Amino acid sequence: WVLTTQDVVKIRPHLKMLAGDYICYSYLAHDRGTDPHCRMCKSLSHTPAPAEDMVHMLTRCRATADTRNRILPELLNTVANFYEGNKILSSPSHDLLTQFILDCSSLNLPPTIRVHPDHPSFTKITMQCSSLIYAIHRDRTRQLKAMGLLR
Numbered sequence: 735w736v737l738t739t740q741d742v743v744k745i746r747p748h749l750k751m752l753a754g755d756y757i758c759y760s761y762l763a764h765d766r767g768t769d770p771h772c773r774m775c776k777s778l779s780h781t782p783a784p785a786e787d788m789v790h791m792l793t794r795c796r797a798t799a800d801t802r803n804r805i806l807p808e809l810l811n812t813v814a815n816f817y818e819g820n821k822i823l824s825s826p827s828h829d830l831l832t833q834f835i836l837d838c839s840s841l842n843l844p845p846t847i848r849v850h851p852d853h854p855s856f857t858k859i860t861m862q863c864s865s866l867i868y869a870i871h872r873d874r875t876r877q878l879k880a881m882g883l884l885r
Contacts, residue, residue: 747871816855
């Protein structure tokens, strides 16, 4: 489904996350010994911020909740329209939802959630997942730049 340069731009953060090349604070902490906590959640509250890993970034971060809440229902509606019995629709754990968003065909997912690549809705669901990741990436980047944490 990647046909234009805009599609390539949109899918880049998704591919980086799948490859383990997307930089988040828990990865930086592992490599550099820095603070692993989410800077954006830390700025929103005086309570301790959770570690920023893929699960936090894609399903839990309070700072990107508006973006996620705007796009996630569209993804779940797409799943419901084409794959009614999929258990992702019945409030799965954050870990399963993150794995589904990253790779809906992953063998790490239970068969009741996994979308086989031959399924007629596979491309549409994957496009929705990439759209969600791209929107969260853009929102996160914008907020970190506004905080002076990114150039």
